[in-house]
Amino acid sequence: MNVLFKTTSLISNNYRKKFTSSLLDFFFIIVFFTLAIAEIKNPAPLPNYLYSLLHYLWxxxxxxxxxIFLRxxxxxxxxxxxxxxxxxxxxxxISGIKLSLTGEVLSWNDLFSQSNITIAKHYLTAWPVLLLFLAISLCVILCFISRTFYTTKKNTIVLAISFITILPFSFYTHFSSLFGEDSIFSRKMILLAKEMNVTYKSWNWPENLQDNGxxxxxxxxxxxxxxxxxxxxxxxxYNLEKRAGSKELPKHKTVxxxxxxxxxxxxxxxxxxITPILNEGFVTFRATSPVYGGGTANVEFEMLTGFASNSRVLSGIIYQEYATQFKSHTDSIASAxxxxxxxxxxxxxxxKEFWHRDTVYKKFGFERFDGLYEMSTISLPDQIVAGRKKWQWQPDDxxxxxxxxxxxKKADGKNIFMNLITMSTHGPYPHENDSGEYIYTFELKQAVDRFVDFYKEVKEIDPNAIVVVYGDHKPALNKFFMNKNVLPSNLFSKTGENDNDFVFKxxxxxxxxxDVPVFVAAGNDKNLEKLAQEANNQPYFCVSSLIDKYLINSGLTSFRYNVKNRCFDTSHSYEEKINAMPSWVYSMALFEGDEK
Structure with a gap:
C-alpha cells in the first residue's frame, strides 16, 4: 500500500509540475504580448477589429x-x-537617457557598438549599478525557485512551433537582405505588412518608436x-556633372x-x-543642426558630403550604419x-574608432587620420595640467x-584640407548647484581659448586660410535651456530637476x-558677407555647399547640385530641403562604382 501510495503521489506530483510549467509559459507569453502592445503610443488606422488585433500582435x-527563445x-x-x-x-x-540628452531614441547599433561604451560610461551613476546588482541577485533567487518546475517534451514542441511561427513577423524587415527583394517570401511579407499597416519609419526613429513599441x-x-x-x-x-566639377580651380590653398x-x-x-573668436575677424551666422546633444557624426557627414543625414534615403547615425557599405573612394570634399x-x-x-571614423575617413579620401594615440607624444603645458578639474575627463583640445x-607646417605651403573634431566641451555637464551652466561655461571658455591660440598660428602660416568653425549641436543643458526659454517647455513631454529627467515630444x-553657430574666416575674401547672408539658418549640408561655392571651389557634385537647386531658398521648408536630393545622387557619391 505504501509503495502504491508513493507511486500515485509521485505521478500526481509530476502531472502537477507539467501542468504548471505549461501554464506558466502560456501566461508569460500573454503577458509579454500585452506589455509590448502597451508600449505602442500611436494607434494605427485599420478597417476592422481583426486587422487591429493582427496589427498589434505583429x-x-x-x-x-x-x-520563447530563452525557454x-x-x-x-x-x-x-x-x-x-x-x-x-x-x-x-537607456532610450530615455539618450532621448533626454540627444533628442534621439535608442537603436540596435547603440547596443552593439563597442565604441559607444567609452562615452556612455561617463553618464553612469551609482544607482543604475546598484539596481543591476539587485537585479542579478533576484535572478539567482529565481533560479532556485525554478528548480521545482520543468518542461515536458510536448511543451518544448509547442514552444518550438510558436517560435517558428512568430519569427518571420518579428524580423520581416530583414527579408529583403536575406532572401532578396524579388523573392516571393520577401514580397509576400512586405505586402502583408503594408496591409496590416506595419511600417518601419527609418527616416524618423522617434516616431517609429511611438508607432511600433x-x-x-x-x-x-x-x-x-x-x-x-x-x-x-x-x-x-552624375559622371558628366562630376567631370565638370573636376575642372574648377580651388580659390584658397589652406582649408x-x-x-x-x-x-x-x-x-x-x-x-x-565667444567674443574672442569674433574679435579675430570671423563672420558668424546660424545653421540648423539635424541633431541635439549628440549624434555628432551626422553633422560632419553633412558638412563633408553635402547630403542630408535625416532624409528618407538614409537612416540612423550614418557612419555607424553605413561604414562598411560606403565604397572605397567616396565622393566627399576631402576626396574632391x-x-x-x-x-x-x-x-x-x-x-579613432568612435563612430567608425577610422573606417569612414579612409573612404572619404583622408590620407591621414590622427587620433588620441597618435597625439600621445604631445605633452600638455604645466599650466594646462594644473588648471584641469576633477570632472574634466575629456582630452584637452x-x-x-x-x-x-x-x-x-609640414605641408610647407602646399594646398591642404584639414578636418578637426574637438573634444573639450563634450558632456555630461554635472550640476554644481545650478543647471550645468558653470561647468559648460568653464569648458567652453577653455575651448575658445585653445582655438584662438590655434587660429593665430594658422594666420602666421597662411593669412588667407579658410577656417570654418561650426557647432555640431547644442549641449544637453535641458533644464538651463528651458529656464532661459532657449527650448520652450512645450517642446518637452516631461521635465524635471535633472537633464536626464527631460523627454522631448x-x-x-x-x-x-x-539652432547652432558657425564662424568663418578667409582673410580679406569679399565673399564672406554674401556667404553669411545666404547660409544663415540653413541645414548643414547647404551651409557646406555655400562655403564651397563662395570660398573653396572643390567641384563636389553634391555641393553643385545643392547650389543649383537653391538649398538656401527661404521659401522651401526644412522637410523639402532635406528630401530634395534624388536618391541616385546619394548612390553614385557614396555607394556605387569604385573607380578613382
Whole structure:
C-alpha cells in the first residue's frame, strides 16, 4: 500500500509540475504580448477589429519571441520571463537617457557598438549599478525557485512551433537582405505588412518608436535602410556633372574645418565667451543642426558630403550604419580636393574608432587620420595640467591643435584640407548647484581659448586660410535651456530637476532644437558677407555647399547640385530641403562604382 501510495503521489506530483510549467509559459507569453502592445503610443488606422488585433500582435511579437527563445535554450520559465522583462526595462531606461540628452531614441547599433561604451560610461551613476546588482541577485533567487518546475517534451514542441511561427513577423524587415527583394517570401511579407499597416519609419526613429513599441523598434533598426540604386541614365548624368566639377580651380590653398563639440551661444547666453573668436575677424551666422546633444557624426557627414543625414534615403547615425557599405573612394570634399592635389588630413583628440571614423575617413579620401594615440607624444603645458578639474575627463583640445599645426607646417605651403573634431566641451555637464551652466561655461571658455591660440598660428602660416568653425549641436543643458526659454517647455513631454529627467515630444523637428553657430574666416575674401547672408539658418549640408561655392571651389557634385537647386531658398521648408536630393545622387557619391 505504501509503495502504491508513493507511486500515485509521485505521478500526481509530476502531472502537477507539467501542468504548471505549461501554464506558466502560456501566461508569460500573454503577458509579454500585452506589455509590448502597451508600449505602442500611436494607434494605427485599420478597417476592422481583426486587422487591429493582427496589427498589434505583429508589433508585439519580438518580446514573446525573446521569452520563447530563452525557454528553448533551457532557461526556466520564471528566469526567462524575468530576463526579458529586465531587458525591456533596461532598453526603456537607456532610450530615455539618450532621448533626454540627444533628442534621439535608442537603436540596435547603440547596443552593439563597442565604441559607444567609452562615452556612455561617463553618464553612469551609482544607482543604475546598484539596481543591476539587485537585479542579478533576484535572478539567482529565481533560479532556485525554478528548480521545482520543468518542461515536458510536448511543451518544448509547442514552444518550438510558436517560435517558428512568430519569427518571420518579428524580423520581416530583414527579408529583403536575406532572401532578396524579388523573392516571393520577401514580397509576400512586405505586402502583408503594408496591409496590416506595419511600417518601419527609418527616416524618423522617434516616431517609429511611438508607432511600433520599443521591442519592434530595436529589431527594425537592426536592419539599416538599403543603399539606393542608380539607373544607367542617372550614372551618366552624375559622371558628366562630376567631370565638370573636376575642372574648377580651388580659390584658397589652406582649408580648415573645425567641428566644435557642443559649442553654442546666442545673444543672451555665453556670448561673452565667444567674443574672442569674433574679435579675430570671423563672420558668424546660424545653421540648423539635424541633431541635439549628440549624434555628432551626422553633422560632419553633412558638412563633408553635402547630403542630408535625416532624409528618407538614409537612416540612423550614418557612419555607424553605413561604414562598411560606403565604397572605397567616396565622393566627399576631402576626396574632391585630394583629386585637385590637396593634402587631406583629419584629427580628433579621442578614439579613432568612435563612430567608425577610422573606417569612414579612409573612404572619404583622408590620407591621414590622427587620433588620441597618435597625439600621445604631445605633452600638455604645466599650466594646462594644473588648471584641469576633477570632472574634466575629456582630452584637452590643445592636443588636437598642436597636432594640426605640426601637419600644417609640414605641408610647407602646399594646398591642404584639414578636418578637426574637438573634444573639450563634450558632456555630461554635472550640476554644481545650478543647471550645468558653470561647468559648460568653464569648458567652453577653455575651448575658445585653445582655438584662438590655434587660429593665430594658422594666420602666421597662411593669412588667407579658410577656417570654418561650426557647432555640431547644442549641449544637453535641458533644464538651463528651458529656464532661459532657449527650448520652450512645450517642446518637452516631461521635465524635471535633472537633464536626464527631460523627454522631448516625439514630433519635434531640427528647426525646433537645431539652432547652432558657425564662424568663418578667409582673410580679406569679399565673399564672406554674401556667404553669411545666404547660409544663415540653413541645414548643414547647404551651409557646406555655400562655403564651397563662395570660398573653396572643390567641384563636389553634391555641393553643385545643392547650389543649383537653391538649398538656401527661404521659401522651401526644412522637410523639402532635406528630401530634395534624388536618391541616385546619394548612390553614385557614396555607394556605387569604385573607380578613382
Amino acid at each position: 508589433l508585439a511579437s519580438p518580446l514573446p519571441l525573446a521569452y 528553448l535554450v533551457k532557461l526556466p520559465s520564471f528566469v526567462s520571463a524575468y530576463v526579458v522583462f529586465l531587458l525591456l526595462k533596461l532598453l526603456e531606461y 520599443m521591442a519592434m523598434h530595436v529589431v527594425m533598426t537592426s536592419s539599416r535602410k538599403s543603399a539606393p540604386l542608380a539607373s544607367k541614365n542617372n550614372k551618366d548624368t 580648415i574645418y573645425v567641428l566644435c563639440e557642443s559649442c553654442w551661444y546666442d545673444n543672451a547666453n555665453f556670448k561673452e565667451i 580636393l585630394g583629386d585637385k592635389g590637396f593634402i587631406t588630413y583629419a584629427a580628433h583628440n579621442y578614439l 590643445y592636443l588636437l591643435y598642436k597636432s594640426a599645426i605640426e601637419h600644417l 516625439w514630433d519635434i523637428k531640427p528647426t525646433d532644437y537645431g
